[in-house]
Amino acid sequence: MENTNVHPHACGVMEGSMPGTCANLAFPYIPMQNKNAQRYDAADALAAGTLFPGLNLPFFKAVKSRMNTDNTPLCELMALGFAINELGLYLDTHPDDSEALTLYTKYVQLFQEGRSRYESMYGPLQQTAVTEAGYTWLNDPWPWEYDGGKK
Amino acid sequence: MFVYEKRLQYPVKIKNTNPKLASLIISQYGGPDGELGASLRYLSQRFSMPYPELKGLLTDIGTEELGHLEMIGTIVHQLTRNLTDEQIKTAGFDAYFVDRTAGVYPTAASGFPYSAASMACKGDLIADLTEDLAADGAMA
Numbered sequence: 409m410e411n412t413n414v415h416p417h418a419c420g421v422m423e424g425s426m427p428g429t430c431a432n433l434a435f436p437y438i439p440m441q442n443k444n445a446q447r448y449d450a451a452d453a454l455a456a457g458t459l460f461p462g463l464n465l466p467f468f469k470a471v472k473s474r475m476n477t478d479n480t481p482l483c484e485l486m487a488l489g490f491a492i493n494e495l496g497l498y499l500d501t502h503p504d505d506s507e508a509l510t511l512y513t514k515y516v517q518l519f520q521e522g523r524s525r526y527e528s529m530y531g532p533l534q535q536t537a538v539t540e541a542g543y544t545w546l547n548d549p550w551p552w553e554y555d556g557g558k559k
Numbered sequence: 560m561f562v563y564e565k566r567l568q569y570p571v572k573i574k575n576t577n578p579k580l581a582s583l584i585i586s587q588y589g590g591p592d593g594e595l596g597a598s599l600r601y602l603s604q605r606f607s608m609p610y611p612e613l614k615g616l617l618t619d620i621g622t623e624e625l626g627h628l629e630m631i632g633t634i635v636h637q638l639t640r641n642l643t644d645e646q647i648k649t650a651g652f653d654a655y656f657v658d659r660t661a662g663v664y665p666t667a668a669s670g671f672p673y674s675a676a677s678m679a680c681k682g683d684l685i686a687d688l689t690e691d692l693a694a695d696g697a698m699a
Contacts (some may be wrong), residue, residue: 412634426680436689436692441664454569475569477570479571482566482570483570485566486566486567486568486569489566489568490568490569493568493623496619497580497616497619497623500612500615500616500619501612501616513622533564533565533566533567534562534563534564534565535563535565545565548631550565551565551566551629551633552565552567552629552632552633552636552637554572554573554637554640555572556567556571556572
């Protein structure tokens, strides 16, 4: 039995059409992010909610105002920490991207130095960071409190 | 093993009390597509993942979701700070308050407590990842 409506560039029996190409039927797909993906700097990433301009896809493309953070030592640490989170997830799927790995290593080092500096001035960010002031882990504010992020 | 860092992932500082808003945002804490569900979904699904990339991704995303959970809890906590008697009676928040006062309880906005019935963990790579798309795509 011959189907006379077959398009000259029709896909195979096990395939369906995609824009400009054919692909296996019934398989959902997600395109792989390219290596050396373009990146924001850490502060812009924290404001945008992603390190990658290509993944900056606001809900229903709503144009949002930028969520800038204060210019405090803690916010700088948050920006570095966020860039490290994002790069870490990227490296999970792109472990061979040496440029991203170099940046990751650099950010992690900066974060560790920044965290030690912050802890010596404002108190521990981890329970194990005992400072000269003694066991100050319990000191207010905790992160969820209204003035928890003032420094 | 998990290590706590005494900071939020992104700063939260809410000046104005708004219990009505809190009664809706609580769904992102303990609702069907909330951060608690996301954490448990990823951290549970990873045990049966066959590939290192997926073991890593689910571990690392599931961990980050715990940080999101803390931010949402902080938002609800600060929105219900220093409530007045009148604010407690706010329509939409009054029913929450009678059960939980200003405690941050993992529940959907509808009042249904957090339920693992809103997530799946099937031990099958395609089934689990497809469920992740449905859940996190609904409310990223």
